[in-house]
Amino acid sequence: MTGSIATGEIILVVGGGISGMTAALEAAECGKKVVLVEKSPTLGGRTALLYRYFPKLCHPACGLEINLRRLKGNRNVRVLTLAQVTAISGARGDYTATVKVAPRYVNDNCTACGDCERAVQAEIPNPYNYGLDQMKAAYLPHAMAYPQRYVLDPSIAGTEDGERAKSACKYGAVDLDMKEDTLEIRAGAVIWATGWEPYDAAKIQPYGYGLYANVITSVEFERLADPHGPTGGKIVRPSDGKEAKNIAFIQCAGSRDENHLRHCSRICCMASLKQSQYVREAYGAEGRSTIYYIDIRAIDRFEDFYQKVLKDPGVQFIKSKVANIVQDGKTGDVILHGVDTEGYHRYANSHDLAVLAIGMQPSVAAADIPAEVIADSSGFIEGALAGSGVFGAGCATNALDVNRAVQSSTAAALRAIQVVNRVARAEEAS
Amino acid sequence: MGNMTELNEQALAKYRNSFLHEVEERVEEGDWVKMCMQCGVCAGSCTFGPHWEHSPQKIFMMIRAGKREEVLRSDSMWMCTSCYNCVVRCPRKLPITQIMHGLAQYAHRLGVAPKMQPTRDLSLIFWNNCIKTGRVNELRFTLSLYFKDGLMAGIRQALSMQSIALALLMAKRLNPLEFFKGHECKDKAGIHRMLKKAQEIESRRQGAHK
Numbered sequence: 001m002t003g004s005i006a007t008g009e010i011i012l013v014v015g016g017g018i019s020g021m022t023a024a025l026e027a028a029e030c031g032k033k034v035v036l037v038e039k040s041p042t043l044g045g046r047t048a049l050l051y052r053y054f055p056k057l058c059h060p061a062c063g064l065e066i067n068l069r070r071l072k073g074n075r076n077v078r079v080l081t082l083a084q085v086t087a088i089s090g091a092r093g094d095y096t097a098t099v100k101v102a103p104r105y106v107n108d109n110c111t112a113c114g115d116c117e118r119a120v121q122a123e124i125p126n127p128y129n130y131g132l133d134q135m136k137a138a139y140l141p142h143a144m145a146y147p148q149r150y151v152l153d154p155s156i157a158g159t160e161d162g163e164r165a166k167s168a169c170k171y172g173a174v175d176l177d178m179k180e181d182t183l184e185i186r187a188g189a190v191i192w193a194t195g196w197e198p199y200d201a202a203k204i205q206p207y208g209y210g211l212y213a214n215v216i217t218s219v220e221f222e223r224l225a226d227p228h229g230p231t232g233g234k235i236v237r238p239s240d241g242k243e244a245k246n247i248a249f250i251q252c253a254g255s256r257d258e259n260h261l262r263h264c265s266r267i268c269c270m271a272s273l274k275q276s277q278y279v280r281e282a283y284g285a286e287g288r289s290t291i292y293y294i295d296i297r298a299i300d301r302f303e304d305f306y307q308k309v310l311k312d313p314g315v316q317f318i319k320s321k322v323a324n325i326v327q328d329g330k331t332g333d334v335i336l337h338g339v340d341t342e343g344y345h346r347y348a349n350s351h352d353l354a355v356l357a358i359g360m361q362p363s364v365a366a367a368d369i370p371a372e373v374i375a376d377s378s379g380f381i382e383g384a385l386a387g388s389g390v391f392g393a394g395c396a397t398n399a400l401d402v403n404r405a406v407q408s409s410t411a412a413a414l415r416a417i418q419v420v421n422r423v424a425r426a427e428e429a430s
Numbered sequence: 431m432g433n434m435t436e437l438n439e440q441a442l443a444k445y446r447n448s449f450l451h452e453v454e455e456r457v458e459e460g461d462w463v464k465m466c467m468q469c470g471v472c473a474g475s476c477t478f479g480p481h482w483e484h485s486p487q488k489i490f491m492m493i494r495a496g497k498r499e500e501v502l503r504s505d506s507m508w509m510c511t512s513c514y515n516c517v518v519r520c521p522r523k524l525p526i527t528q529i530m531h532g533l534a535q536y537a538h539r540l541g542v543a544p545k546m547q548p549t550r551d552l553s554l555i556f557w558n559n560c561i562k563t564g565r566v567n568e569l570r571f572t573l574s575l576y577f578k579d580g581l582m583a584g585i586r587q588a589l590s591m592q593s594i595a596l597a598l599l600m601a602k603r604l605n606p607l608e609f610f611k612g613h614e615c616k617d618k619a620g621i622h623r624m625l626k627k628a629q630e631i632e633s634r635r636q637g638a639h640k
Contacts, residue, residue, distance in 0.1 A: 257521035296471045323474025339473035346480060396432050
């Protein structure tokens with residue numbers, strides 16, 4: 001950064017997933033100064049946990065890599081990880097955000113060699129695989145992690161394991177004395193891009209998630225198919241490791257339901273259509289998927305992909321919202337009960353595995369955002385208040401796929417740029 | 431009964447092609463029917479599911495399709511046990527149980543409900559018993575139920591239950607004198623006035639006085 005700029009010309013981006021990264025980069029590449037704040041130890045968010053994108057079945061690693069490349073080459077963006085915005089005060093053109101930064105216990109000497117990981121014994125549930133497996137308490141979040149720097153879980157700070165990590169590190173990167181820090185960041189505009197989280201499947205009581213091992217969510221299935229996932233890319237069932245060749249996909253698991261999420265989560269139909277193709281790729285003619293649906297919502301150009309899957313003899317469509325699931329104690333098979341809307345036939349179908357196409361909810365409900373925004377009835381940001389400089393982006397504003405989240409973020413970046421430009425003009429005039 | 435059939439003919443004339451409209455206006459909670467999105471969770475969740483001819487999901491679609499005779503003459507809605515499983519699971523929060531009872535009651539008022547339907551028989555016996563004095567006379571209620579299919583069937587039914595009756599008698603839970611005169615509520619006339627008023631309101635809604 002050459003020269004000094006007014007703090008009102010800075011754009012604060014909250015959330016480092018695909019939306020926050022996009023908004024930050026679009027603004028930075030227009031020459032604006034950006035501070036990008038991310039709660040977890042790495043950028044990439046939920047996009048980094050996908051195996052493939054629909055409809056082209058390409059790998060998210062590709063797009064993420066391009067964005068990380070843009071980020072590394074841009075001097076206008078400052079990235080803070082393990083950082084959480086707890087308060088925002090001020091008005092458009094002059095905001096002050098309070099940011100809590102949690103200790104990483106690893107400084108920038110880290111070369112990501114992995115010696116600390118090998119030395120540490122404690123294991124914790126792996127959030128990057130949705131808790132399907134365990135990982136060491138000294139870890140690199142995932143292969144695409146940015147920054148490429150290890151993290152010590154707070155649970156081992158001050159234990160023998162912490163000391164083991166410290167003594168294993170050849171570069172003096174482990175710093176067990178790091179403390180939580182509080183920063184104040186001043187900015188002219190704020191882009192809120194805190195993204196989404198899967199709905200708590202255990203709340204859909206008749207489906208028995210959490211009760212039956214072979215009922216999993218679509219985000220977990222995504223990890224099963226991923227070579228970097230808990231099974232090394234093998235589609236097997238959690239109860240006994242048996243190959244899952246006959247899989248049921250249950251649509252609207254939580255979505256379009258007044259008892260759970262009242263909105264359509266928009267991505268789940270496409271996600272299941274996509275995942276049916278993982279099953280075909282893994283098991284060929286033996287791989288069979290059954291999609292239980294109310295109606296398939298493959299919007300605009302996605303219709304082509306839907307038509308392609310419709311022609312696949314390995315994929316069967318049953319128009320019915322499944323009423324309940326029971327897991328057979330002996331075989332581990334799941335039995336789905338319901339009534340087919342096309343003919344009103346009662347069924348009890350047996351499958352190896354049931355995948356709930358789980359709904360999307362905002363990870364921070366609009367009411368909990370420490371700035372005033374207009375919220376919709378699902379807790380998404382519907383819009384900015386008149387005269388406000390706080391804008392929503394990506395899945396914080398609606399249930400969106402990656403493509404639409406990126407569009408939304410570009411729009412938010414433009415709004416923020418307009419605010420800081422006004423501040424810049426006022427500065428010049430004075 | 432003649433009046434009821436007349437009511438049926440009036441309704442037919444008024445709503446001609448729109449049974450959905452008729453249900454919306456005249457059946458309790460009937461305006462919810464259009465909200466059904468045909469997902470099938472009610473049908474799959476029904477504890478009596480396999481035993482009805484038409485599931486709630488199917489009945490809602492039949493209403494929209496204008497299948498008036500098939501719906502109103504069906505005994506399906508009389509099979510509802512009011513377990514409310516469908517209501518708690520319905521993603522659109524339709525009051526399905528209430529609609530089933532509303533349809534049954536409407537069919538009864540029109541005089542087209544199926545004859546010899548046990549739930550309907552029981553409901554009628556219960557209703558006629560309890561509106562008399564404002565209290566249910568359990569002894570008479572039980573006996574009416576036993577003897578509804580004739581004298582011999584009643585005696586057979588009563589004999590088969592005699593050990594339970596004796597036990598109830600010993601435990602002072604059954605007073606044989608109730609057969610002659612049961613205990614009544616304090617303001618019997620008030621109850622009758624209230625019921626009359628309620629009937630008027632309902633008849634107005636269901637088009638009897640139009």
